[in-house]
Amino acid sequence: MAGTTVHARRGRFRGSTAMRDNLAGWLFVAPVVIILGLFMLLPILMALWVSLTDWNGQGSPFRSGVPFVGTGNYTRLFTEDGLARQDFMTSIRNNIYYVAIVVPAQTVLALGLAVIVNSRMLKGKTFFRAAFFFPSVTSSVAISVVFLFIFANSGAVTSLLGVFGIDGPDWFSDSRGILHLLLGAVGLVDPSAPPSALTSGGPFGLSWWEWLSGPSVAMTTIIMLVVWTTSGTFMLMFLAALQDIPVTLEEASMLDGAGRWQRFRYVTLPMLKPTLFLVLTLGLISTWQVFDQIYVMSQGNPSKTTLTPAFLSYQTAFRSFEYGSGTAISFVLFMIIVVMTLIQRWIMRERNGGSRPRRHAHAPAHASARASARTGRS
Amino acid sequence: MKRRSVSRNSNIRTAALGAAVCAVVLSSAACGSGFDDKGAQQAPQSSGPAQLQILIGSSGDAETAAVKDAAAKWASANGATATVTPAQDLAQQLGQAFAGSSPPDVFYVDASRFADYASVGALEPYGDKISNPDDFYPSLRTAFTHDGTFYCAPKDFSTLALVINQDLWAKAKLTDADVPTTWDQLTAVSKKLKAADVTPITIGDTRDRVGAFMVEAGGWITSPDGKQATADSPENLAALDYVQSLLKDKLAQYPKALDSGWGGEAFGKGKAAMTIEGNWIKGALQADFPDVKYTVHELPAGPKGKGTLSFTNCWGISSKSKYKQQAISFVEAMTKADQQMAFAQAFGVMPSRQSAKDAYVKEFPNDAPFVNGVDYAQGPVNAPKMDSVLADFDSGIQQLSSTAPKTLLERVQKNTQAALG
Numbered sequence: 001m002a003g004t005t006v007h008a009r010r011g012r013f014r015g016s017t018a019m020r021d022n023l024a025g026w027l028f029v030a031p032v033v034i035i036l037g038l039f040m041l042l043p044i045l046m047a048l049w050v051s052l053t054d055w056n057g058q059g060s061p062f063r064s065g066v067p068f069v070g071t072g073n074y075t076r077l078f079t080e081d082g083l084a085r086q087d088f089m090t091s092i093r094n095n096i097y098y099v100a101i102v103v104p105a106q107t108v109l110a111l112g113l114a115v116i117v118n119s120r121m122l123k124g125k126t127f128f129r130a131a132f133f134f135p136s137v138t139s140s141v142a143i144s145v146v147f148l149f150i151f152a153n154s155g156a157v158t159s160l161l162g163v164f165g166i167d168g169p170d171w172f173s174d175s176r177g178i179l180h181l182l183l184g185a186v187g188l189v190d191p192s193a194p195p196s197a198l199t200s201g202g203p204f205g206l207s208w209w210e211w212l213s214g215p216s217v218a219m220t221t222i223i224m225l226v227v228w229t230t231s232g233t234f235m236l237m238f239l240a241a242l243q244d245i246p247v248t249l250e251e252a253s254m255l256d257g258a259g260r261w262q263r264f265r266y267v268t269l270p271m272l273k274p275t276l277f278l279v280l281t282l283g284l285i286s287t288w289q290v291f292d293q294i295y296v297m298s299q300g301n302p303s304k305t306t307l308t309p310a311f312l313s314y315q316t317a318f319r320s321f322e323y324g325s326g327t328a329i330s331f332v333l334f335m336i337i338v339v340m341t342l343i344q345r346w347i348m349r350e351r352n353g354g355s356r357p358r359r360h361a362h363a364p365a366h367a368s369a370r371a372s373a374r375t376g377r378s
Numbered sequence: 379m380k381r382r383s384v385s386r387n388s389n390i391r392t393a394a395l396g397a398a399v400c401a402v403v404l405s406s407a408a409c410g411s412g413f414d415d416k417g418a419q420q421a422p423q424s425s426g427p428a429q430l431q432i433l434i435g436s437s438g439d440a441e442t443a444a445v446k447d448a449a450a451k452w453a454s455a456n457g458a459t460a461t462v463t464p465a466q467d468l469a470q471q472l473g474q475a476f477a478g479s480s481p482p483d484v485f486y487v488d489a490s491r492f493a494d495y496a497s498v499g500a501l502e503p504y505g506d507k508i509s510n511p512d513d514f515y516p517s518l519r520t521a522f523t524h525d526g527t528f529y530c531a532p533k534d535f536s537t538l539a540l541v542i543n544q545d546l547w548a549k550a551k552l553t554d555a556d557v558p559t560t561w562d563q564l565t566a567v568s569k570k571l572k573a574a575d576v577t578p579i580t581i582g583d584t585r586d587r588v589g590a591f592m593v594e595a596g597g598w599i600t601s602p603d604g605k606q607a608t609a610d611s612p613e614n615l616a617a618l619d620y621v622q623s624l625l626k627d628k629l630a631q632y633p634k635a636l637d638s639g640w641g642g643e644a645f646g647k648g649k650a651a652m653t654i655e656g657n658w659i660k661g662a663l664q665a666d667f668p669d670v671k672y673t674v675h676e677l678p679a680g681p682k683g684k685g686t687l688s689f690t691n692c693w694g695i696s697s698k699s700k701y702k703q704q705a706i707s708f709v710e711a712m713t714k715a716d717q718q719m720a721f722a723q724a725f726g727v728m729p730s731r732q733s734a735k736d737a738y739v740k741e742f743p744n745d746a747p748f749v750n751g752v753d754y755a756q757g758p759v760n761a762p763k764m765d766s767v768l769a770d771f772d773s774g775i776q777q778l779s780s781t782a783p784k785t786l787l788e789r790v791q792k793n794t795q796a797a798l799g
């Protein structure tokens with residue numbers, strides 16, 4: 001390398017500046033690497049080993065007598081007809097509905113709040129920013145307990161609904177699925193007597209009727225809680241990205257005659273793509289791992305409609321002392337999250353063709369927007 | 379040239395990093411002690427002054443103080459030290475302790491987890507070394523017998539009984555003569571209470587309460603020896619049908635529907651006239667709802683007669699303990715009749731020795747229905763790996779008003795058979 005000859009001529013120093021920088025970098029990072037490696041990576045690898053065994057919790061799982069079952073714990077979750085598979089598939093079903101509702105809801109809400117707070121005509125921006133962000137900094141356990149009281153049968157929500165003459169459900173003891181209720185309300189299916197085509201047969205040990213239950217009423221309260229809590233954090237991310245958009249760009253689009261909605265859709269949103277990708281990824285990861293709220297509020301009840309894989313993994317390992325099965329569930333969850341993140345990355349990559357957002361020539365309003373974009377960004 | 383050397387450097391670096399990680403992982407796998415499988419061998423016993431570690435799942439300060447006092451008395455009498463630690467989460471801490479191969483010497487073992495611990499060899503069977511083992515109630519001895527061996531001494535017990543709110547009872551113009559002793563009388567009395575605009579009875583939505591009806595009908599989840607699944611039986615079906623009818627007619631409500639965490643809370647708040655709970659309700663009512671006037675009666679009899687559920691803990695001694703002899707002497711001191719009476723006075727549990735029954739009933743005459751229940755009580759399911767099956771049963775019971783009991787019992791039967799192997 002050309003640089004090394006220059007550095008070698010310096011001679012007096014023991015190593016080149018680049019090498020010393022390198023070493024300094026490693027020294028700075030070393031404590032965290034050691035801690036993470038020892039307390040995170042190592043236990044994860046140990047758990048991987050436990051998931052391949054039938055360890056009963058007595059003594060170390062690395063001693064010689066521990067029975068090795070290979071992928072038996074994993075196949076039991078997917079192929080063997082039994083309680084383990086039923087519980088696992090129920091938790092997956094609950095979590096799928098949870099993710100499908102929470103991720104869009106919190107993204108849209110966060111974006112909406114960010115746009116509002118960013119609006120030039122809003123007074124007291126700092127106050128609103130703090131107010132919307134406040135639930136995110138509060139302990140999730142504290143919020144869960146408060147929601148338990150609010151949604152109790154004699155709590156605030158039921159009283160409020162009573163003011164409007166609506167007889168609210170028993171929120172936390174109601175295990176009926178929302179989809180079931182909707183289908184019943186529309187008149188397609190009778191929830192108390194579903195057709196046998198739906199109740200018999202179905203993948204992975206659950207009937208089609210059970211797969212199509214939607215989140216239960218109890219799960220809906222948890223969904224409301226989580227959307228309210230996490231939209232604050234994502235609002236901050238969107239806000240930062242919105243404030244990064246050069247004002248000249250928006251002014252240029254306004255000059256070209258773009259209306260508010262057109263401006264939002266063709267100027268703002270494309271520039272938010274990286275942040276959107278981040279918010280969606282973080283949202284996916286955290287919703288698939290939901291545990292705190294389940295543990296504090298419902299423990300999987302009523303009737304396992306708030307059971308999620310993360311909580312099931314904890315319950316199986318520490319309450320039932322089936323450590324092999326519990327760790328297997330957590331690794332399957334890990335694979336699900338990795339696959340979903342990769343899929344999402346692929347989808348968003350496809351549209352952008354790179355990390356930089358591209359302008360689409362859809363309407364003449366963008367022609368000059370593009371020009372000013374190029375000059376604005378260079 | 380530059381690019382190739384850079385990429386070669388980075389390749390070498392990556393390979394070195396990977397090798398270092400593998401080395402760390404493999405060498406750390408060798409860390410830790412106790413790798414030889416000493417399961418079959420006895421833990422080495424140490425004679426001389428003992429240092430016992432005792433882990434208890436305390437119900438509150440009263441229990442912790444009482445056990446610590448008793449332990450200190452034993453320690454000074456025997457020239458040993460006994461350290462009593464109340465656990466935050468007994469099951470989890472025991473799980474961690476067993477995995478770490480240095481569990482406490484003496485600890486509480488809940489009857490519902492007993493089979494799990496006994497089947498993996500975590501407990502020392504000392505039942506035959508305790509003085510007068512036949513003095514313990516037979517149903518309690520059965521709860522702590524695994525594979526024909528009586529493992530550990532029960533420390534106390536509780537049973538379920540019918541608790542009645544005097545004021546709400548009088549509101550419906552009912553008297554002591556109306557206290558139900560059969561299922562039909564229970565239904566009739568409940569209808570009268572409902573007509574007086576009172577929720578008649580609240581029952582916990584778990585097998586630990588609804589199971590009492592199953593016992594009264596003559597059925598249970600497993601056979602008496604704990605080896606066969608008997609969940610899907612006509613007796614159990616009759617019991618669940620009866621409870622379902624109570625729920626559907628709104629004669630019985632689950633505590634959650636009454637905004638309460640458990641039956642005692644709903645009862646204390648005056649939301650139900652009757653509840654089925656254990657003798658722990660006395661302490662709870664005294665602490666939280668002191669104004670409630672209540673009486674206790676034995677549960678109504680079902681088709682097969684009287685039945686109730688019992689809950690008990692035993693003093694478990696770890697099979698890996700170094701002080702087994704001293705631990706047995708400790709448990710001996712804790713389960714003496716007069717020591718059990720002292721515990722009863724301190725925190726309201728019932729002695730597990732039959733010889734202490736008279737003293738207890740003399741001191742607490744109102745608890746006679748609880749004590750009498752032990753003669754016909756069914757203990758928790760005494761089989762390993764049943765925890766998730768019973769949790770699933772509970773989730774079915776939570777939906778009992780809208781599920782067919784036969785389907786639920788078939789599911790429990792299938793799961794129990796799978797668990798019992």
